[in-house]
Amino acid sequence: MSESAASSGAGQGEQPREQPREQRVTKQRLAVSAALDRLDDFVSTQDLHRQLQTDGVSVSLATAYRILQSMADEGLVDVLRNADGEAVYRRCSVTAHHHHLLCRNCGKTVEVEAPAVENWAARTARAHGFTAVQHTVEIFGLCPECSRQEA
Amino acid sequence: MSESAASSGAGQGEQPREQPREQRVTKQRLAVSAALDRLDDFVSTQDLHRQLQTDGVSVSLATAYRILQSMADEGLVDVLRNADGEAVYRRCSVTAHHHHLLCRNCGKTVEVEAPAVENWAARTARAHGFTAVQHTVEIFGLCPECSRQEA
């Protein structure tokens, strides 16, 4: 799973960094945002769109794609790819830094902490003179259940 | 730039317990295999197909997909997804495993070894009962030069 140790843009407050364009607050954007809040795990755009339809909210698929992309650009959500290569998003929660162990068969995810990796990443980067470091770590395999089935 | 540690087969004691069907040795399969040997890094099917054409070997795109998939199924190559969500393959070579530290500004990359991470990933996965594990680790930040410029 990708977890960004946002040691960089992690800023909580709105930094007057840049505001390329005014983001208008539309009901579609709010709906997507709300849905992301409700969901804890990573979801694909298709999933989120389906979810919205189930909820009775009407947001076109194309718009869902556009909104999630722009949110990712703004750093409001984390993006990564699932085993099928689909982009999946999750609300950014800087506080709970952890990585995911995910099953490539059933999609089940397990949250794991990786202090060792955090340290290693920071140390390695520093050793090479890199700054503003972020890292991504994902582990995927077959969960116990799926392992049993495949065997 | 995704780098994965196909630590997959590693310890889990996965035995080549199956040979569902006889794999015939065809010139296409040999060509793909040879191309993979020549390439050190991960390549997408499209890349590999293009490479083969350049080499004057004629293998249809569909066949390239089929061969790479079957090789992946047999565990002969490592598979993962690049940033665009495309499947990328690499000949399994436990020896040359490493990760990348890359500059998000100039794109410069540094290869780094991460035995600590390999171990952690394997251990964590095992602790949760996962098998056939792979992992992806990326560290990105600003290289020394770019750090200076941004400062």
Place this chain on the structure above:
DNA sequence: TTCACTGCAAATGCTTTGCAGCGCC
């Protein structure tokens, strides 16, 4: 009123699949 945001549908581009002929075993 203005112009970013939406929805719809067509367009992309990667990947898969149906089918008939070919060639490895």
Place this chain on the structure above:
DNA sequence: GGCGCTGCAAAGCATTTGCAGTGAA
């Protein structure tokens, strides 16, 4: 010779994009 492997072209899918109408500021 049988049957898996190929090539070709036609799908299949997730994602993107053009365009005109809509609504937030």
